[in-house]
Amino acid sequence: MNIEKVMVIGAGQMGAGIAHVCAQAGFHVRLYDNQAKALEKGINTIEKLLQRSVDKQRMTEQEKNETFTRIQAVDTLWEGSKADLIIEAVIENMDVKTDIFQQLDHIAPTHAILASNTSSLPITEIAAATERPEQVIGMHFMNPVPVMKLVEIIRGLQTSDQTYQAIDQMAKALNKTPVVVNDFPGFVSNRILMPMINEAIYTLYEGIATVEDIDTSMKLGMNHPMGPLTLADFIGLDTCLYIMEVLHEGFADSKYRPCPLLRQYVKAGWLGKKSGRGFYTYTKLYTNA
Missing domain, CATH: 3.40.50.720 (NAD(P)-binding Rossmann-like Domain)
Known part of the structure; x- marks a missing residue:
């Protein structure tokens, strides 16, 4: 064609x-x-x-x-x-x-x-x-x-x-x-990425480390270009939550259960860079430029 x-x-x-x-x-x-x-x-x-x-x-x-x-x-x-x-x-x-x-x-x-x-x-x-x-x-x-x-x-x-x-x-x-x-929930990229982000949020939720230290650990320890919490802010926390819900429902496996802190942030309207507040605070709202 x-x-x-x-x-x-x-x-x-x-x-x-x-x-x-x-x-x-x-x-x-x-x-x-x-x-x-x-x-x-x-x-x-x-x-x-x-x-x-x-x-x-x-x-x-x-x-x-x-x-x-x-x-x-x-x-x-x-x-x-x-x-x-x-x-x-x-x-x-x-x-x-x-x-x-x-x-x-x-x-x-x-x-x-x-x-x-x-x-x-x-x-x-x-x-x-x-x-x-x-x-x-x-x-x-x-x-x-x-x-x-x-x-x-x-x-x-x-x-x-x-x-x-x-x-x-x-x-x-x-x-x-x-x-x-x-055709499986989350396909490849998000099936692997989103549970990692969700686990990083659990790590914060359980008080194991700060936002900055979690991101630094993954950047310097795993050579990731940005930390998982920064990445979540860029993606949009509402989008992260929605994908985790799709994974949780699609596989009926508790390992995909969205972190309660993620739900709380979304309910508060803290959606990440696009809203000016997520795991980090942004003085300039996200644009498409």
């Missing part, structure tokens, strides 16, 4: 990043969000990141302009009728995702592939909301999308070989390294 036209659903940090790398790789992109302010912010973020690449001499002014002109902001899902591939990148909520996929199934051309950027939810269940489950697949990008090389490709129970091969080629065209993953 030849993919030329891509639509991205959701203009937040992940969606804007996906639109960015697709356009930079030469694909024609339509970026949609049901909130006008989010869509405007996503477009502005892409433009700023492209300009930063010019300033750092990673691309020319002409390449920046050509990339940016390949991105079109749209205000209706019906623009999906012109896409070869639609990548959903909205909130990690199964009801929201299945509703979108049901709509896209009626809108998208019969040949189009429907992909989800979900970080933990089952692709098989998302695919079941459509009449084309063989053309539904997971395409889990890492954050920040323009920088991180990994893409997890998640095959649902009915995902066809043709769909997988098209997405594998697409990921490589984006200069990413794809890994194929079977």
Whole structure:
């Protein structure tokens, strides 16, 4: 299958990043969000990141302009009728995702592939909301999308070989390294990462060490680029909690039980860098720049 036209659903940090790398790789992109302010912010973020690449001499002014002109902001899902591939990148909520996929199934051309950027939810269940489950697949990008090389490709129970091969080629065209993953809760990256973060939170909760010392132990002792509590703040504590709940429910194993301190922080609205407070306090709220 030849993919030329891509639509991205959701203009937040992940969606804007996906639109960015697709356009930079030469694909024609339509970026949609049901909130006008989010869509405007996503477009502005892409433009700023492209300009930063010019300033750092990673691309020319002409390449920046050509990339940016390949991105079109749209205000209706019906623009999906012109896409070869639609990548959903909205909130990690199964009801929201299945509703979108049901709509896209009626809108998208019969040949189009429907992909989800979900970080933990089952692709098989998302695919079941459509009449084309063989053309539904997971395409889990890492954050920040323009920088991180990994893409997890998640095959649902009915995902066809043709769909997988098209997405594998697409990921490589984006200069990413794809890994194929079977459809289990948390896939690979989050099944390993989130319990580590959760255990770091338990270590804090039980008074074993301070936030700073926990992070320092993992940075200097395990050579991690950032500590687990800093990373949790970057990911968003609400997202961490949601993924742990998916793992806990999916495997029915107590080792995935979210730490009570994580729940408490989320209830307090301490969601990490995006809210200005998590395990650390941030004087400047997180932006997509």
